[in-house]
Amino acid sequence: xxxxxxxxxxSVVLGVLLGVVAYTVLVERRVAAAIQNRVGPNxxxxxxxxxxxxxxxxxVMKEDIxxxxxxxxxxxxxxxxxxxxxxxxxxVIPFGDSITxxxxxxxxxxxxxxxxxxxxxxxxxxxxxxITLSGWSSNSKYSLLGGLRSSxxxxxxxxxxxxxxxxxxxxxxxxxxxxxxxxxxxWMWNILLQPVGFVTFVVASFAETNRHPFDLPEAEPELVGGxxxxxxxxxxxxxxxxEYTNMVTSSAVITTLFLGGWQIPYIGLAGxxxxxxxxxxxxxxxxxxYLLVLFFxxxxxxxxxxxxxxxxxxxxxxxxxxxxLNLLVTGLVILYL
Amino acid sequence: MSLxxxxxxxxxxxxxxxxxxxxxSRNIIYSAFALLFTFFGVAxxxxxxxxxxxxxxxxxxxxxxxxxxxxxxxxxTTKLVSVDMKTGTLQALPAxxxxxxxxxxxxxxxxxxxxxxxxxxxxAATTAVTIGDMFLTTWxxxxxxxxxxxxxxxxxxxxxxxxxxxxxxxQQAAL
Numbered sequence: 465x466x467x468x469x470x471x472x473x474x475s476v477v478l479g480v481l482l483g484v485v486a487y488t489v490l491v492e493r494r495v496a497a498a499i500q501n502r503v504g505p506n507x508x509x510x511x512x513x514x515x516x517x518x519x520x521x522x523x524v525m526k527e528d529i530x531x532x533x534x535x536x537x538x539x540x541x542x543x544x545x546x547x548x549x550x551x552x553x554x555x556v557i558p559f560g561d562s563i564t565x566x567x568x569x570x571x572x573x574x575x576x577x578x579x580x581x582x583x584x585x586x587x588x589x590x591x592x593x594x595i596t597l598s599g600w601s602s603n604s605k606y607s608l609l610g611g612l613r614s615s616x617x618x619x620x621x622x623x624x625x626x627x628x629x630x631x632x633x634x635x636x637x638x639x640x641x642x643x644x645x646x647x648x649x650x651w652m653w654n655i656l657l658q659p660v661g662f663v664t665f666v667v668a669s670f671a672e673t674n675r676h677p678f679d680l681p682e683a684e685p686e687l688v689g690g691x692x693x694x695x696x697x698x699x700x701x702x703x704x705x706x707e708y709t710n711m712v713t714s715s716a717v718i719t720t721l722f723l724g725g726w727q728i729p730y731i732g733l734a735g736x737x738x739x740x741x742x743x744x745x746x747x748x749x750x751x752x753x754y755l756l757v758l759f760f761x762x763x764x765x766x767x768x769x770x771x772x773x774x775x776x777x778x779x780x781x782x783x784x785x786x787x788x789l790n791l792l793v794t795g796l797v798i799l800y801l
Numbered sequence: 802m803s804l805x806x807x808x809x810x811x812x813x814x815x816x817x818x819x820x821x822x823x824x825x826s827r828n829i830i831y832s833a834f835a836l837l838f839t840f841f842g843v844a845x846x847x848x849x850x851x852x853x854x855x856x857x858x859x860x861x862x863x864x865x866x867x868x869x870x871x872x873x874x875x876x877x878t879t880k881l882v883s884v885d886m887k888t889g890t891l892q893a894l895p896a897x898x899x900x901x902x903x904x905x906x907x908x909x910x911x912x913x914x915x916x917x918x919x920x921x922x923x924x925a926a927t928t929a930v931t932i933g934d935m936f937l938t939t940w941x942x943x944x945x946x947x948x949x950x951x952x953x954x955x956x957x958x959x960x961x962x963x964x965x966x967x968x969x970x971x972q973q974a975a976l
Contacts, residue, residue, distance in 0.1 A: 538834070578927035582857040589865025593837070596869065600830070600876045608876065615869050622865070639929055 473574050474555075481554055484754075485708045486516035492708075492761045499765040523701035531603055531694050538601035543695065543702035546594030550709035553587045556580040557716045558642045560726045560746040564739065572726075572746060573642060580641035581633060584717055585626055588672055592618045594706065595674075595691045602694035610690030613680050613772065617671055620776060621678075624783035625668035631661040631794040632721050645725030653724040660790040662722045664783055669718060671779070673710040676764035680772055715756035716749075723752050808849055816842030833872050840864045851919075854929045 490505065490512060497504025506512040530539055560572030577583050592615050599611015632654050636644040648654055655662045671678040680690075687693070692703045719725060726745040736744070770778070819838035826832045840863045847856035890896075936944045 535830075578853050579857050579929055582854070582861065582929075586857050586860040586865060589861055589869075592865070592869055596872055596876070597834075600872075612873065612876065615873055619866065619869060639927065 469568075469570060470574065473570075477554060477559070477574060478551070481551065481709065481712065482705075485705055485712055486520070488708050488712065488757055488761075489519065489704070490515050491758070492764075495758070495761050496765050499762070520701070523698055526697035528697040528699060529694075533603040534694065535601040535603070538597050539694075540699070542594050542598035542601060543699045543706070544594075545597065546591065546706040547702045547709065549587055549591045549594065550706045550713060553584055553713045554716065556583050556641055557713075557720055558645055558725060559716075559749045560742055563742040563746075571642075572742070576640065576642055579639045581629055581639045581644070581721075584641075585622070585629065588625070589618070589622055591672070591710070594703075598695065598703070599691040602691075604694050606688045606693045607691050610687045610693070613687075614674060614691060617674075617678065617680065617775060617779075620779040621668045621671035621783065624664050624779065624787045625672060627784070627787035627791055628658075628661040628664040628668065629721065631658045631790055634791075634794055634798055641720055641725075645720060645727060648724040648727055650729055653727075654722040658722065658790070658794065660786060661794075662718075664787045664790065665722065666718060667778075667783060669714040670760070670763070671775075673714050673760075674707065675711060675760055677767045677770050678775060679764075679769060680775060711760050712753065712757055715753045715760065718756055719749065719752045723756075725749060805849065809846070812842045812845035812849065814842075815839075816846065830872075830875055833868065833875050836871070837864060837868055840868065852928055854927070854932055 493515075494504045494512070496502075504512070505515045508514040508518045530536060555574045556577050558571075558573035558576075562569045562571045564570070595614040595618075596611045599607040599609070599614070602608070632644060633639060635654065635657055636647045638644060638647075644654075670676075674680075692700055695703060726749040728745060728748045731741055731744065816839055819835040819842065822835035823832045823839060826835060840859060844856045844859040844864070847853075847859060
């Protein structure tokens, strides 16, 4: 029984996450089409709702091509690393308070880790391996440059990301994610208490997930496909899925840290039974996460890509000083108020 | 054998085996790659000992930072990749002496140190609070000195990287 509950939680979260990721690909294509005044994929199933399934079948059936001079072992390993790390991060995110089912209180979080935030930062910093190793092992100049760009970009933005998290940690006084969510009750969401930290964290998240306007590692006009130029079939599919999983996970992290997680302000006043409050809170978490995912998608189709030196300048000369300043102000406010 | 023992031997095996690969591999990229698993195994051991903060700091700094830079260097110097590394024995006598000295020092530290041995499994409380307190009270001076050392390294790296920037203004430091 002790082992059964975590296994069920893991299966449910994994299933929902992968389902959401598959449909986010479709949403991205439909939103892109709407923004560009096109129709988008609408032929497979009603309004294209079966398109993700068709895409997966196509990717599985495709031939797996490995360049002759490539390092076979690492070439195979890299997409697995990318995908595994994208999924692993979700383990510490609280998607609800506890819920009572069959007389048993179940915590709606797979693993409550003492140092949840550091765990997330550590996993994000591991994400760079999948991309760097794929770029190197393909033995192609486009892949290598894409991989190198990505490592430089992720290392630069990790700093700003870590520093903007510290403000949140100082307010909550804990590194545990469930405690951080609990302190954000009522109107006290961290987006209001830490507006600068929120902006720097969101920008850093965009850079960490290699999304527009920071998608230089795979900039098509210069690098063909970037780090996954030499990938095909299911291995390419894994990279593709990892990108969208990262996007969903980042949205979940932003929600947890800044948008109150599963909190619904003042829901206690409505006098609902505890069970329904829990259900509503999980729904609120999902809605917040998905609104952020939509934000990620809309940004991609409205803002042009940065040039490489602009990216580095922004990271080191704007983001880093801004997050340090934010840290200083937060410290002063906590000390003197 | 308890679950704790199994986990310990698992992580110990990963650490030792991959460390051996780091040293004996003839391909420098495999050495760097094996180092990833060494760091990972050590982080696992830390976590087993209840040192949650140190375990994650290990991942964050060594695996996520230092090793990426190392791989970065190896990849940029592509000519090195195809070169076979020498793993034969050179200068046996000095090596033996050095080995004896290091092994002696480590064993000495192991014997002399008054280890904090816990009776049962370590408790699940976080160590981050205690470590933070210690850094800013008891060990403030060593902590600050370490940060000055890092700052010096940073300035030095910037100096080396910028040295010929004035003579060749067109060449950017960026990729």
